[in-house]
Amino acid sequence: METPVIYYDRAEYIETDTGNKVSRKSVICGSQNIILGGKTIIQTGCVIRGDLRRTGGGHTVVVAIGRYCLLAHGSIIRPPYKTYKGIFSYYPMKIGDHVTIGEGSIVQAATIGSYVTIGKNCVIGRFAIIKDCCCIADNTIIPPNTVVPSFSIYDGSPGAYRDELPECTQELYELKTKDYYAKFTPRD
Amino acid sequence: MQPATPFVYYHCACPDFFQTSGRSVDASGSRDAANDSSSASDRQPYVPFGTSIATDTDFSLFPLSRLYFCEDCHQIRCPSCVQDEVISYYCPNCLFEVPTASVKSEKNRCARNCFQCPICQNTLSVVANPDIPPKEPGSPEDETKPSVNPYHLFCGVCRWDSQEVGITFEKPTSLAMQLQKSEDASPDIKEFDHLKEHFEKFLRYNTPQSLPTSFLSLSSSGSFSKMGYNTSMQNRKGNVARMDDVGEYKASEHIPHGDMDVMDNLINIQEDTTVSNLEQRFNQVYDQPYDTNQLKPQRIHLRIKRSKRCRTCRHILIKPEQKAQATRFKIKLVAMNYIPNITMQMLPRKTLPLRQNVPTQLILKFTNPLYEEISVTLATPQQHQTKGDQVDAPEDLRKPWGRVTLLSPHFTVGAYNETIEYDDELLYGKPSALSTPAAATWENGVYEKRNNYTSILIEVVPDYEGDFKFPLLVNYSYKSDEDQLDTGGYEDEDGDDDDDEGGQKRSQTLERQPEERTKTYSFWCVVGLGEVVQ
Numbered sequence: 154m155e156t157p158v159i160y161y162d163r164a165e166y167i168e169t170d171t172g173n174k175v176s177r178k179s180v181i182c183g184s185q186n187i188i189l190g191g192k193t194i195i196q197t198g199c200v201i202r203g204d205l206r207r208t209g210g211g212h213t214v215v216v217a218i219g220r221y222c223l224l225a226h227g228s229i230i231r232p233p234y235k236t237y238k239g240i241f242s243y244y245p246m247k248i249g250d251h252v253t254i255g256e257g258s259i260v261q262a263a264t265i266g267s268y269v270t271i272g273k274n275c276v277i278g279r280f281a282i283i284k285d286c287c288c289i290a291d292n293t294i295i296p297p298n299t300v301v302p303s304f305s306i307y308d309g310s311p312g313a314y315r316d317e318l319p320e321c322t323q324e325l326y327e328l329k330t331k332d333y334y335a336k337f338t339p340r341d
Numbered sequence: 342m343q344p345a346t347p348f349v350y351y352h353c354a355c356p357d358f359f360q361t362s363g364r365s366v367d368a369s370g371s372r373d374a375a376n377d378s379s380s381a382s383d384r385q386p387y388v389p390f391g392t393s394i395a396t397d398t399d400f401s402l403f404p405l406s407r408l409y410f411c412e413d414c415h416q417i418r419c420p421s422c423v424q425d426e427v428i429s430y431y432c433p434n435c436l437f438e439v440p441t442a443s444v445k446s447e448k449n450r451c452a453r454n455c456f457q458c459p460i461c462q463n464t465l466s467v468v469a470n471p472d473i474p475p476k477e478p479g480s481p482e483d484e485t486k487p488s489v490n491p492y493h494l495f496c497g498v499c500r501w502d503s504q505e506v507g508i509t510f511e512k513p514t515s516l517a518m519q520l521q522k523s524e525d526a527s528p529d530i531k532e533f534d535h536l537k538e539h540f541e542k543f544l545r546y547n548t549p550q551s552l553p554t555s556f557l558s559l560s561s562s563g564s565f566s567k568m569g570y571n572t573s574m575q576n577r578k579g580n581v582a583r584m585d586d587v588g589e590y591k592a593s594e595h596i597p598h599g600d601m602d603v604m605d606n607l608i609n610i611q612e613d614t615t616v617s618n619l620e621q622r623f624n625q626v627y628d629q630p631y632d633t634n635q636l637k638p639q640r641i642h643l644r645i646k647r648s649k650r651c652r653t654c655r656h657i658l659i660k661p662e663q664k665a666q667a668t669r670f671k672i673k674l675v676a677m678n679y680i681p682n683i684t685m686q687m688l689p690r691k692t693l694p695l696r697q698n699v700p701t702q703l704i705l706k707f708t709n710p711l712y713e714e715i716s717v718t719l720a721t722p723q724q725h726q727t728k729g730d731q732v733d734a735p736e737d738l739r740k741p742w743g744r745v746t747l748l749s750p751h752f753t754v755g756a757y758n759e760t761i762e763y764d765d766e767l768l769y770g771k772p773s774a775l776s777t778p779a780a781a782t783w784e785n786g787v788y789e790k791r792n793n794y795t796s797i798l799i800e801v802v803p804d805y806e807g808d809f810k811f812p813l814l815v816n817y818s819y820k821s822d823e824d825q826l827d828t829g830g831y832e833d834e835d836g837d838d839d840d841d842e843g844g845q846k847r848s849q850t851l852e853r854q855p856e857e858r859t860k861t862y863s864f865w866c867v868v869g870l871g872e873v874v875q
Contacts, residue, residue, distance in 0.1 A: 155684045155686040155706060157686075157687070268668075278497070284436075284666070286668050296463050297497045298466050298497060300433065302431075302433040302644065302665075303666070303668045304668070305433075311463045311498045313462060314433070319675070320659055320670060320675055321406050321677045322406075323668065324677060325677075
């Protein structure tokens with residue numbers, strides 16, 4: 154089934170020069186530490202914590218998000234933290250291209266590769282590593298420090314390997330995110 | 342298969358199932374006569390759907406993304422008609438690529454630092470015990486307290502701790518090596534080694550198998566035939582004689598039966614949390630303990646990368662790069678790049694679910710992945726009204742799915758080219774690009790035609806409640822060279838009469854016509870539109 158055209162309120166979204174569409178009703182903390190690759194959509198109620206950064210030092214990138222990503226309604230991006238050698242610190246998070254993060258999901262991964270789909274209401278634990286071409290099903294809890302290898306579908310709580318993705322996942326997800334971006338248009 | 346959501350599944354005419362002549366007769370109902378008259382009917386795949394979609398063809402239906410396309414056979418290939426071969430082994434946790442030679446000796450599990458929790462099967466992490474400072478090499482403490490090791494495994498999900506079962510480590514690296522001793526000491530491993538030793542002599546008599554062990558399906562049978570089970574009769578006679586040479590086997594390990602103890606423990610149990618569940622037991626296959634205290638962390642199972650071959654012509658369809666981290670493919674012949682992609686769209690202000698006996702118009706969007714313009718012909722099989730005389734046919738076969746009208750059975754789809762994307766970017770900037778086309782352009786049943794896709798209209802009238810799905814024959818042809826495709830003689834043959842079409846589709850199904858440069862392919866798919874309500 155083709156996704157229908159999604160109309161949004163033009164007043165609600167800011168569109169940047171590179172085509173990012175960011176809702177004014179989202180909470181973006183520490184925007185100077187956040188990089189959006191372009192054509193990325195950040196929808197209503199999203200939270201990106203760019204202010205949670207390594208103590209000390211000057212300007213650092215905390216959250217890097219690639220092109221054609223979608224942060225659906227109410228998703229939360231928060232960099233992972235740990236206490237290493239007695240020092241509590243946040244660590245940067247990197248998200249690749251063509252990544253969809255479903256509604257209400259909380260992401261604290263270390264890295265998310267390209268061509269990844271995360272379903273609704275998922276929790277991606279601290280320092281999880283999700284490689285390229287992966288699918289996390291709806292309502293999955295990925296425990297901290299988990300590695301999700303390429304071409305796998307994870308689901309359940311705790312998230313476990315369930316199935317394999319087809320070889321053309323890259324094309325599929327690329328088409329999906331591009332299609333979504335093209336159809337995400339202002340109402341007027 | 343999810344019945345509620347709409348889908349388009351493609352039918353794979355698996356040669357193993359559909360090119361046997363006997364099968365085509367029973368499932369296609371009254372089409373038998375036409376089938377038999379066709380001289381090449383035994384070679385041709387039969388029409389998979391008679392009056393309804395028999396459930397026995399469900400296994401051959403796949404979403405387009407799961408299918409492959411063999412360039413030599415010019416056929417769709419599904420996961421069950423390709424042959425898998427192992428390219429490489431790797432650990433899904435540390436992504437270390439394990440050399441094939443050492444996979445067997447490491448028992449198909451990661452031999453580094455990756456363990457799974459015995460309770461919840463999650464990956465364990467190594468943690469340092471804060472109470473015990475890491476030992477400094479050469480310090481006098483080493484001798485005084487040798488039993489206390491500073492590292493242990495910890496589960497981040499269920500908070501299981503390897504100290505509970507007395508597993509600790511001296512150093513945080515190569516944990517599997519440190520556990521090797523206890524693993525080797527277990528009686529089942531010892532017994533297995535003893536067994537292997539016993540039969541080694543016998544195995545050496547047999548000539549080595551010439552079959553490459555990389556064939557997944559053959560490797561197991563190969564090892565069986567070594568044991569003398571699967572060889573031909575002639576060989577077997579020889580083997581039987583040699584079998585006698587193998588001396589009587591005596592078990593080296595004797596474990597006393599603990600059944601009564603287990604029973605006593607289970608009787609006296611107060612809460613069920615200390616009893617292991619099936620999954621936990623199956624993860625520790627050697628002894629499968631009932632008591633959770635006896636569950637040990639297991640090394641993580643390796644995963645494989647596979648290449649895929651067409652089983653008919655042995656050509657490679659999929660060949661991934663060997664590296665565990667790489668997602669690219671050296672060879673990738675997926676159906677998505679060869680056959681038109683069909684998606685469904687609702688007309689504005691129309692929604693699913695469908696209603697019984699209410700005509701509903703839908704859009705089928707055909708996207709062309711080829712660099713040539715294709716001309717598409719659609720057909721649905723003729724339906725037979727439920728008649729009393731067809732008593733022998735099962736209920737499922739007699740039940741029609743409703744009426745489907747293709748408003749545009751023949752149309753063309755533009756060629757794909759890379760610049761479309763950039764054109765679209767310009768187009769989508771304007772609000773007019775997404776507005777629905779004017780009603781005037783709907784003539785001939787074509788809703789929208791742009792770039793490399795054409796959307797056509799169909800009308801469906803469901804007759805029954807329940808899942809609504811109907812089969813669709815898609816026939817497409819294109820000129821293989823750069824010449825402009827002119828509407829060839831093929832199109833003229835297209836008639837509205839379903840019966841004519843039936844004969845025609847059989848003669849041309851998946852047949853190439855080399856004499857002209859026009860290539861014609863056809864395939865079946867099943868379009869599902871979800872539940873029908875009253």
